[in-house]
Amino acid sequence: MTDSKSTLTDTRDDLPSLSxxxxxxALGGAAxxxxxxxxxxxxxxxxxxxxxxxxxxxxxxxAHIETLTALAEAIYPPSMPVDESWIENRVFGRVExxxxxxxxxxxxxxxxxxxxxxxxxxxxxxxxPGHRRGVLHSMGATEVHPTADGTTAERVRFYLLGDLLxxxxxxxxxxxxxxxxxxxxxxxxxxxxxxxxxxDGQ
Amino acid sequence: xxxxxxxxxxxxxxxxxxxxPAGAIMAYSLARxxxxxxxxxxxxxxxxxxxxxxxxxxxxxxxEREAFWVDEARDRYSSTGDIFARLNKVRVxxxxxxxxxxxxxxxxxxxxxxxxESRYGLxxxxxxxxxxxxxxxxLAEREMGVSGIDDNPHxxxxxxxxxxxxxAPSYSDELFREACDELGISMATQPKAINSEAYDGRSxxxxxxxxxxxxxxAKYSAEVHARKAEAEGARIVDQVQxxxxxxxxxxxxxxxxxxxxxxxxxxxxxxxxFVVAAGGIETPRLLLLSxxxxxxxxxxxxxxxxGRYLMDHPSVExxxxxxxxxxxxxxxxxxxxxxxxYDHEDPVPGSFxxxxxxxxxxxxxxxxxxxxxxxQLLGAVGSVEDMAGLxxxxxxxxxxxEDLELPTTDGPPYPVSIRGAGEMLPRAENRVTLDRSTxxxxxxxxxxxxxSDSDHERETMAxxxxxxxxxxxxxxxxITGTLTLEDREMSSHHMGTTRMGTDPQESVVDExxxxxxxxxxxxxxxxxxxxxGANNPTLTIAALALRTADVIDEELR
Numbered sequence: 001m002t003d004s005k006s007t008l009t010d011t012r013d014d015l016p017s018l019s020x021x022x023x024x025x026a027l028g029g030a031a032x033x034x035x036x037x038x039x040x041x042x043x044x045x046x047x048x049x050x051x052x053x054x055x056x057x058x059x060x061x062x063a064h065i066e067t068l069t070a071l072a073e074a075i076y077p078p079s080m081p082v083d084e085s086w087i088e089n090r091v092f093g094r095v096e097x098x099x100x101x102x103x104x105x106x107x108x109x110x111x112x113x114x115x116x117x118x119x120x121x122x123x124x125x126x127x128x129p130g131h132r133r134g135v136l137h138s139m140g141a142t143e144v145h146p147t148a149d150g151t152t153a154e155r156v157r158f159y160l161l162g163d164l165l166x167x168x169x170x171x172x173x174x175x176x177x178x179x180x181x182x183x184x185x186x187x188x189x190x191x192x193x194x195x196x197x198x199x200d201g202q
Numbered sequence: 203x204x205x206x207x208x209x210x211x212x213x214x215x216x217x218x219x220x221x222x223p224a225g226a227i228m229a230y231s232l233a234r235x236x237x238x239x240x241x242x243x244x245x246x247x248x249x250x251x252x253x254x255x256x257x258x259x260x261x262x263x264x265x266e267r268e269a270f271w272v273d274e275a276r277d278r279y280s281s282t283g284d285i286f287a288r289l290n291k292v293r294v295x296x297x298x299x300x301x302x303x304x305x306x307x308x309x310x311x312x313x314x315x316x317x318x319e320s321r322y323g324l325x326x327x328x329x330x331x332x333x334x335x336x337x338x339x340x341l342a343e344r345e346m347g348v349s350g351i352d353d354n355p356h357x358x359x360x361x362x363x364x365x366x367x368x369x370a371p372s373y374s375d376e377l378f379r380e381a382c383d384e385l386g387i388s389m390a391t392q393p394k395a396i397n398s399e400a401y402d403g404r405s406x407x408x409x410x411x412x413x414x415x416x417x418x419x420a421k422y423s424a425e426v427h428a429r430k431a432e433a434e435g436a437r438i439v440d441q442v443q444x445x446x447x448x449x450x451x452x453x454x455x456x457x458x459x460x461x462x463x464x465x466x467x468x469x470x471x472x473x474x475x476f477v478v479a480a481g482g483i484e485t486p487r488l489l490l491l492s493x494x495x496x497x498x499x500x501x502x503x504x505x506x507x508x509g510r511y512l513m514d515h516p517s518v519e520x521x522x523x524x525x526x527x528x529x530x531x532x533x534x535x536x537x538x539x540x541x542x543x544y545d546h547e548d549p550v551p552g553s554f555x556x557x558x559x560x561x562x563x564x565x566x567x568x569x570x571x572x573x574x575x576x577x578q579l580l581g582a583v584g585s586v587e588d589m590a591g592l593x594x595x596x597x598x599x600x601x602x603x604e605d606l607e608l609p610t611t612d613g614p615p616y617p618v619s620i621r622g623a624g625e626m627l628p629r630a631e632n633r634v635t636l637d638r639s640t641x642x643x644x645x646x647x648x649x650x651x652x653x654s655d656s657d658h659e660r661e662t663m664a665x666x667x668x669x670x671x672x673x674x675x676x677x678x679x680x681i682t683g684t685l686t687l688e689d690r691e692m693s694s695h696h697m698g699t700t701r702m703g704t705d706p707q708e709s710v711v712d713e714x715x716x717x718x719x720x721x722x723x724x725x726x727x728x729x730x731x732x733x734x735g736a737n738n739p740t741l742t743i744a745a746l747a748l749r750t751a752d753v754i755d756e757e758l759r
Contacts, residue, residue, distance in 0.1 A: 075602045095254035097265070133602045142600045146264035162264050165596050169608070170261065179612035182532040184411035185261050187418065190398075192409065193533035193560060196373035 059092050059102035064109050070125045071112065072164050074132035081173055090167040105159040111152050112160065115139050209439050209463040214240040215758055217459060217473035219444045222299020223740055224726035224747040225479030226427035227345060231751035233434035237758055240437045240471060242461055245271055245296030247440045253417040260415040264597050271296045280637040283652035285692050292694035293481060297440050298425040300481065300694065301740065303414040305535060306396045306421045308348050308741040310339050312358045314545055315735035322549040325627050325733050329704045329713040336361055338745035346422045346744060347401045350393030356541035357390060366398050373529040374618060375538040378558045381676035387542045392557065394535060395422035413534035443644060446492045447476065453496035455722045462644065475754050479726040482696025486634045486729060487649045502717035507710050509635055511628035511698040512653055513734040516687055518622050518663045520670035521562065522679035523615030530563045530611045543669060544736060551665035552625045552658055553736040559619035563611045618679055622666035625736040627658050628698050653692055663687050695739050700729040715750045724750055
């Protein structure tokens with residue numbers, strides 16, 4: 001017996017379905033090919049995963065943060081303020097929701113950047129916001145169901161788009177977009193719910 | 203997989219099966235008085251970081267919310283009645299039990315709930331009165347840390363103030379108050395086991411707004427009493443499945459419970475007293491699984507009542523919109539209620555209470571709002587467009603940037619909602635049985651749940667919907683949909699399946715929750731409720747557990 005009477009429509013595209021191991025290997029290869037990501041504090045661009053001798057437990061390099069921020073600027077509505085510090089704190093500063101989640105997110109960032117280089121002529125950070133959205137559309141990431149162990153597009157949807165949307169919707173910076181002053185997931189205290197519209201800070 | 207923990211038996215005065223609110227509170231109550239207590243729980247033990255993870259899972263529709271605790275093979279069940287049981291959406295097998303994702307609402311039952319037969323000629327009376335339980339309600343509120351304001355003109359009598367200052371009504375509650383005043387309907391604040399200030403080593407609420415997966419620890423969960431029981435010397439053994447309860451040759455008392463560890467090792471835990479505190483479904487299931495030559499229909503089941511008289515709390519909801527702002531989704535919990543219709547004069551319509559929504563709009567993919575049955579939701583709205591408006595899911599958007607469609611509480615129109623939960627009368631045919639055609643991880647028959655409504659529930663909740671419509675009308679709100687009993691699913695409150703009574707021919711446990719059949723076997727659970735009232739059961743579960751602990755303590759001296 002399951003707990004749902006409804007069924008989800010499977011909207012996955014025609015991309016080949018890979019095993020978790022195959023996909024990780026493929027994404028890792030793409031990252032090496034892209035050759036633009038370093039790990040560890042101050043690692044900077046030019047180091048490849050595991051190859052710099054300066055590895056730390058930091059889940060993402062400065063270059064990953066920069067790319068993810070550029071994608072956030074394209075995914076979020078223009079009025080949503082976002083910078084690299086915010087992305088680093090909100091995305092990678094939260095409790096990792098499941099073991100290995102951040103590694104998968106980093107792999108998804110690398111997969112998107114590789115697609116940008118291959119099909120759009122340069123890294124995500126060099127593209128306009130419209131072209132960054134085009135990269136995601138082109139990968140099929142906006143049309144598939146988010147699936148943690150799915151195809152590349154499904155994983156980009158789950159880890160990258162899902163994480164960026166989650167941290168936005170749980171941050172007070174999105175209040176003007178949602179009309180919710182103290183969004184669920186943000187510890188905004190127990191005064192806001194009483195004061196109503198037009199209260200202090202609104 | 204081995205985590206190195208010692209899960210072998212140890213000497214015990216009392217063995218408790220289940221570390222939810224009933225089992226954990228009882229463990230603490232007995233351990234602090236010097237008794238050796240062992241608690242066995244099928245589920246895992248979670249950390250503070252796990253609760254942050256759970257919050258994200260709760261808010262993101264692309265995660266499986268129950269992935270933390272549901273083991274599909276272990277937790278199989280069958281649902282055969284009109285009402286779908288959805289067990290694994292609402293119960294939690296873990297240290298802390300279902301309090302790991304309860305809403306924290308702690309109203310008491312009313313005096314009339316103990317006297318249904320005497321007052322109305324319905325169902326049966328409890329063998330105890332509200333007055334008998336009242337001091338234990340006070341104690342349970344102190345143990346759990348209940349925040350409340352004594353402002354309910356139709357609430358049950360109180361002998362002492364709430365231990366913590368209550369939470370004030372929300373902005374939208376005050377809008378409803380004007381409408382209710384016009385109709386002569388009283389409103390009151392909702393008592394909650396959520397700290398309004400630091401209490402018992404836990405912080406006050408800091409407003410995460412995700413009460414079902416509270417990461418701050420301000421909301422009570424039975425993890426609190428699991429920790430406190432351990433500090434008093436009790437032993438909490440997690441991830442062990444109790445398979446059966448074994449009695450002595452005479453069939454007068456229990457000798458041991460048989461359990462299995464994650465490594466597959468079977469043990470027998472002996473004790474002087476045994477308490478089954480495994481909730482309204484697994485408690486009767488374990489008794490039915492523990493049949494013997496002496497008890498061929500299940501342990502403690504001479505009455506045949508084990509598994510019967512299953513009750514939940516049917517609920518209905520009215521959703522509407524206003525032209526003026528309603529300030530929704532800024533806190534996770536309900537802050538106001540009405541007991542105006544609880545203490546009725548005539549048998550029908552029966553009791554219900556109202557709560558006024560603070561989360562009438564969807565957000566974060568609708569995960570924060572209640573999760574009504576899809577069929578119930580579809581029946582509530584007139585068109586697919588309405589449906590989309592109720593459940594905008596930003597995690598499934600196909601457009602990005604300025605075209606990204608986000609859930610919003612901005613208007614006009616602005617959403618409001620009223621929910622009502624009512625009483626269900628106990629009926630023998632609503633029951634938990636064993637489905638011998640399906641087995642769990644341990645080759646045991648799974649529980650089969652059969653539940654349907656009677657005219658009493660239908661008439662009561664139809665009247666509740668009329669009241670909700672009157673309030674919305676007085677508010678000047680336009681009703682956009684109603685959730686009715688049609689195609690409803692079972693609520694999270696499972697009661698009545700090992701009912702309390704004085705007659706061993708008709709009930710399973712006596713007034714102190716000791717089984718009639720076996721002198722050292724006790725039950726701590728909402729499964730002992732002879733009737734369920736219309737209020738959330740957890741505070742009553744805790745009060746009864748504390749009362750039973752006092753009796754066990756006396757017997758051990």
